[in-house]
Amino acid sequence: MCGIIGYTGPRVATEVILDALKKLEYRGYDSAGVAISGSSIQIHKDKGEISVMESTLPHFLGGVGIGHTRWATCGKPSKPNAHPFADCTGSIALVHNGIIENYAEIKRKLIEDGHIFTSETDTEVLVHLIEKHNHGDLRQALVAALSEVRGTYAIVLLQKDSDRILATRKENPLVVGLGVGENFVASDVTALLNYTNKVLYVMDDEIVELDPRKVTIYDPSGIPVERKPSLINWSADEAQKGGFEHFMLKEIFEQPEAIRNTLRSNLEAVESGNLLSKTDFPSIKIVACGTSYHAALVGKYVLEKVAKVPTTVELASEYRYGSGAKEHPLVVLISQSGETADTLAAAREARRRGCQTLAITNVVGSTLTREVDEVFYTRAGPEIGVAATKTFITQLIALYLIAMRVGDGRRSLSRDDLRAFRSELLRLPQVVRSVLDSSPQVEEATDMLVEARDIFFLGRNINFPIMLEGALKLKEISYIHAEGYAAGELKHGPLALLDSKTPTVAACPRDHTYDKMLSNVAEVQARDSPVLAIGFQGDRDLEQVASKVILVPEVPPLFSPFPITVALQLLSYYVAKRKGCSIDKPKNLAKSVTVE
Ligand code: F6R
DSSP, rough: OEEEEEEEEESOOHHHHHHHHHHGGGOSSEEEEEEESSEEEEEEEEEEEEHHHHTTTOOOOOOEEEEEEEESSSSOOTTTTSSOOOOOTTTTEEEEEETTTHHHHHHHHHHHTTOOOOOOOOOOHHHHHHHHSSSSSHHHHHHHHHHHHOEEEEEEEEEOOOOOEEEEESSOOOEEEESOOOOEEEEGGGTTTTTEEEEEEEOTTTTEEEOOSSSEEOOTSOOOEOOOOOOOOOOOHHHHHHTOOHHHHHHHHHHHHHHHHHHHHHHHHHTTSSSSOOOOOOOOOEEHHHHHHHHOOOOOOOOOIIIIIOOEEEEEEHHHTTTSSSSEEEEEEEESSSOHHHHHHHHHHHHHOOOEEEEEETTTGGGGGGSEEEEEOOOOOOSSSSOOSSHHHHHHHHHHHHHHHHHHTOOSOOHHHHHHHHHHHHHHHHHHHHHHHHHHHHHHHHGOOOTEEEEEEEEEETTTHHHHHHHHHHHHHOOOEEEEEEEGGGTGGGGGGGTSSEEOOOOOSTTHHHOOOOOHHHHHHTTOOOOEEETTOOOOHHHSSSSSSEEOOOOOOGTTTTHHHHHHHHHHHHHHHHHOOOSSEEETOOSSSOOO
């Protein structure tokens, strides 16, 4: 996610802004910039690290400024796409976090009215839209502009010849820092801790006006509201993690938002047929590594069930050894980083074989995006923990949306099916939230696992790859040996390894696999292996057969990977925490694997 800072006071604003932006670096970014108000607005920005932008920063002397670190979502990482952005006359400038969904439509109209754009971003339309509505009262202009906008945002705005800063938010964090004779606004308290620990949290649709002397918060109808300041006693490290002990836990808890953002920024393209304009390919092949490979395996079930397209999945490191089928499948390459060497090599090979290619990635402008015909961006925001969590769940969302698009394109889904599918997808943030709310129950279940040397993870059908992922998550952060198995495979070998010291985790949603899963659970318990079963709320039978149960909200069978994934992520996290492991940086692992 991008970082935002605004300052108004007696200090040299660039010094405060640079310091604050450096505190926000941990969030990940690809470019940075500042704007300082005076008799004109001076803007300086660049691609790359803050130090790159800082090395050429002129001596701007004003005491009112805004700054930004950008994590590209709309338009590649580049100097023109970096924030801040100014209007045509250079009288206002702003920085923005979030996504403006209807920016293309607004931009078209603004261009007709004579506005000139310098970037590919959605953000730039905001400053021009505010300019269009600005007849002297900037707060009113901001309100009018936002009434035309669909999306999410935290915006900080300044104007020339003024020590006033305006800020507002919708579904993006924004916090005001209160100083003496100076005030601050930021996306994250981390940016403020060197200056103040007295903060005001801004709520959705409120507008904040700050100058060095005072801060006024207006409710959506324009009435000033009283808000009591909160005192922050977090250390900088705690603040970066938003009060969570590890980035991994923070990222697990960010999943409802990550899902919502991924849906929001892709649903329109899916429903209008802008994604994959041709869907008449004979089959689909999905290629990926590690956790992304597990998402691919889930994708196979969804694509075959929903879109009725034969789908195969291959590890990216193995793809090159195939001779290439005679037919030309659509090749979908999944990589959260977009930099995994094996996946890049597979993308090149797929094109060499003459296949249409589509990448699913979380990083705008990553190498993979330049190697394929089309890109689907997940909107998980930067993931700092090495173990993939929110990027995995948004890869699943991407695959479900692609299945929806292909199913629609090939007429394998009726209007009613599409409507029902869509509404289940929109319900997922709530489903995931409810699993997160039950995290104490999951933490308690770790008693069964924490001392084990080996653990089996069993599932059937669409939850078989979810259990592969559960096993991978556990082994990478807790160093416990874990194996995922299709439950039906148990008796073909692994049963020999089960004993009272080898627990089993079993996915048992009440669906067409339920009876068979229950038999597997009984089979395992008969070998003295204690079973931790994950089932749907209200399932009393599970308690009769398993040693321990974790219950998650009931969803239609096709959507059960979502709540079960979140329960498994929490389980791995709490086991690793109890073992005192280095959760965010497991030994021997890197966030992006750029060697083959
Ligand atoms: C595990 C994990 C890895 C990655 C794999 C592929 O938590 O993160 O298994 O999934 O290295 O990485 P990407 O998706 O960046 O291609």
